[in-house]
Amino acid sequence: MADLAPPVRPVPASERWLAAYVGLIVLFLALPVLIVVPLAFSSDVSLTFPPRGVSLRWFSNIWARPEFLSAFGLSAAVAVVATAISMVAGVLAAIAFVRHAFPGRDALLMLFMTPLVFPAIVLAAALALVMTPLGLLRSFWGLALAHVVLTLPYILRTAVATLTEIDRSYAEAAHTLGADRWQAFRHVTLPMLRPGLLAGATFALIISFDEFTVSMFLVGPGVMTLPLEMYNYSEFTLDPTLAAISTVLLVLTSIAILVIEKLVGLGKQFGG
Amino acid sequence: MAASSQPSSDAVGVDLRAVRKWYGPVQAVRDVSLAIRPGEIVSLLGPSGCGKTTTLRMIAGLEHPDAGEIRIGGALVNAVAPWKRNIGMVFQNYALFPHMSVAENVAFGLAMRREGRAAIDAKVAAAMAQVRLAPLADRRPSQLSGGQRQRVALARAIVTRPSVLLLDEPLAALDRKLREQMQVEIKQLQREVGITTVFVTHDQEEALTLSDRIVVMEEGRVVQTGTPSEVYERPRSRFVSDFIGFTNAVRGRVEAVEAGTATVAMGSGQTIRVPAEADIAPAQAVDLVVRPEKVEVDPPEAARPGRTLIAGTLRHSVYTGAVTYHHVDIGGGETLIAMTPNGDGHAGPPALGSPVTLGVRPENMLVFARAG
Known part of the structure; x- marks a missing residue:
């Protein structure tokens, strides 16, 4: 992130080894993702690398299959709705956790965080069991609420961390200047929370959009998320269509991250 | 003010x-x-x-x-x-x-x-x-x-x-x-x-x-x-x-109280007479409190009238520009600090180690009962 020019000096051997080692790790992490891109433009019917020719047929295949588009739409809608609910709940919860002392506060905060550490499959089964009697199984709202459970910890954690850093004297100063609780929150606390919240929301959107295990138990005909639609497709056909979809997602995600980075400096939110 | x-x-x-x-x-x-x-x-x-x-x-x-x-x-x-x-x-x-x-x-x-x-x-x-x-x-x-x-x-x-x-x-x-x-x-x-x-x-x-x-x-x-x-x-x-300003405090014991004036004996055996509040009683342990700028330092022969006088020996003087602090040993292990302005009209301090007399206007010497 820092664009300070390093001083010119001879690089010791140990640092060159370190650079090579780091380079290898980066390559290892990025390689599978990067292989997806050339495959998406392949003219082959099967997934072979390196591709023998270039074509855009797999991208047009996405358009030709309405189930991908509707799954994309559903995933996006679920992600936005779940993130929005998590934001409201997360900020309110963070205010309670940070600004007020009450019995069982630490235990409750831990409970909110458990979806981060519990095996997803346990949560998936549990949610399916709860949703069934509620009639929410295989429904948009069932899926969205399940995603709230999954995304809330990310929002709550960044909101708690950001709010802890905001001295309560700011809100108090607003009060002494005539702002009631809502005005102080709206004009002072919330703007100061914004960078942390945007970072949390970015995470929440990605987590929700990407979610597989829990969604698998809750989806059904007409309510299908993109990752599951892709998985279903791969069971019958393993052609570069999946690579093409992945490439589109890669580009969209990168744009989103860049925009948010420009707006608030995402790196700062994660100690970068 | x-x-x-x-x-x-x-x-x-x-x-x-x-x-x-x-x-x-x-x-x-x-x-x-x-x-x-x-x-x-x-x-x-x-x-x-x-x-x-x-x-x-x-x-x-x-x-x-x-x-x-x-x-x-x-x-x-x-x-x-x-x-x-x-x-x-x-x-x-x-x-x-x-x-x-x-x-x-x-x-x-x-x-x-x-x-x-x-x-x-x-x-x-x-x-x-x-x-x-x-x-x-x-x-x-x-x-x-x-x-x-x-x-x-x-x-x-x-x-x-x-x-x-x-x-x-x-x-x-x-x-x-x-x-x-x-x-x-x-x-x-x-x-x-x-x-x-x-x-x-x-x-x-x-x-x-x-x-x-x-x-x-x-x-x-x-x-x-x-x-x-x-x-x-x-x-x-x-x-x-x-808490407010610097102050001297010297331990003493009340020997007698009459008509709002207490006679207090200090550690050295010297006694002084000071105005006392109603809560001061004979045989009570007290602190005598006085601000350094209210203490005058003079050679014994130049003691000023109307002052409560305490005899002592000048141990050292600390020059700080506008004022000088004189540390005076008054016996019994107690030290009083006197502050004198360094204006033109002031005579130099007595030589170190020489006997001096400290003068305090009676109303500037406060007496507080010691707790415990």
């Missing part, structure tokens, strides 16, 4: 009656009663944990008293939210809103009062000029120096024309020189605006400089209230005399 500020016509008083505040089992404020007059500038002075900040925050409405009454302009405000009290407050860390410009910070209170754009602009400009910050209107607080932030916080607090201005250790974060400059500025501003002001400080010098009256607090209680000179010259306890 104790000249009162000119109250503006709409200045109001602040009254606290038997106010108490607990934090769990700890009683932070114990039966504090205060009557702050309209337009007056009063400081709450004491060490950390004496309840001064809690008292200020209760006047602001940021804390709620567990018992007692708080009145602003005669109206009971115990149940009134801070945003309805029409107060201005400067916080120790200033609490300037970091996402707003200086001008937006100053305009905040006016915006909350739903004033019109034009009125806000005019009042903000006037307040900024008053604290000499007009050129910095578009800066962010993070781009300002400590003294500038202080001024923004002051401008923000007074621009709404509050009934009461509350300052919580407003100068603690500034370096000494800037602090002294800001003390003068705050006092001037307070007189111009004529606003009833309460400020909290642990710095006795700041309290002496800024206040019409000082309220000295200790362990949640008010231990003395008075003008700066009253509190400095006539402290009512060892605590107050120690």
